[in-house]
Amino acid sequence: MKGTETKAPGVPQALVDLVGDHFLEAARYLREIQDAYPKEFVSVAKKLKVGRRKAYELVRIDRRFHDLGIAPERLRQIGWTKLAHLASHVDADNVEKWLALAETVTAHELKMLLRGTVIDPETRAVVLYLDKVQYGIFETALLTAGAIKDSGCLLNREAALTRLLDGVVVE
Known part of the structure; x- marks a missing residue:
């Protein structure tokens, strides 16, 4: 009432x-x-x-x-x-x-x-500070490489970033 x-x-x-x-x-x-x-x-x-x-x-x-x-x-x-x-x-x-x-x-x-994920003791954290334009490019690249957008968060971003970098790094 x-x-x-x-x-x-x-x-x-x-x-x-x-x-x-x-x-x-x-x-x-x-x-x-x-x-x-x-x-x-x-x-x-x-x-x-x-x-x-x-x-x-x-x-x-x-x-x-x-x-x-x-x-x-x-x-x-x-x-x-x-x-x-x-x-x-x-x-x-x-x-x-x-x-x-x-x-x-x-x-x-x-x-x-x-x-239920096994923890790799050699895992390292990477922190990036990106402005809005840079983040837009970053997000698009990761989505193209297989990341999934879920509730504003990018899932599988590590694997997607690794795929992108693997194509750039020349040994």
């Missing part, structure tokens, strides 16, 4: 200031907002200076880990990125195994292990 839904409560500045180090508290708060005031969820996330995707990930983390009895400090040490990867894979029976693994590997390695 129109007029019966109340506005979400204001976001305490103390919570805004603590989001980084205290992401679990932010996750709990966002979950409460999502449950009680779903229409206000995105605006509250903005007030917390949290992007939409991260806000939904934080809620998913809280929904999965809140009742499992894991020490909050341990979850903080693991970090929100790894917990977001784990959230759809853990349950009461396997959470200890996955958390122990998350404490020993990088977020990228954890994501690969969750996918």
Whole structure:
């Protein structure tokens, strides 16, 4: 009924200031907002200076880990990125195994292990800073070489880039 839904409560500045180090508290708060005031969820996330995707990930983390009895400090040490990867894979029976693994590997390695991919210890990361035009050329080249665009992300980009470079490199 129109007029019966109340506005979400204001976001305490103390919570805004603590989001980084205290992401679990932010996750709990966002979950409460999502449950009680779903229409206000995105605006509250903005007030917390949290992007939409991260806000939904934080809620998913809280929904999965809140009742499992894991020490909050341990979850903080693991970090929100790894917990977001784990959230759809853990349950009461396997959470200890996955958390122990998350404490020993990088977020990228954890994501690969969750996918069932074998990790090559010689893997190297490459970071590129491309402007809009350069990225457009890069994306087109990778798509031509076999990468797949999915939800704004390029999948199989490493293999596509390797194919492109293999055709350029002269031995």
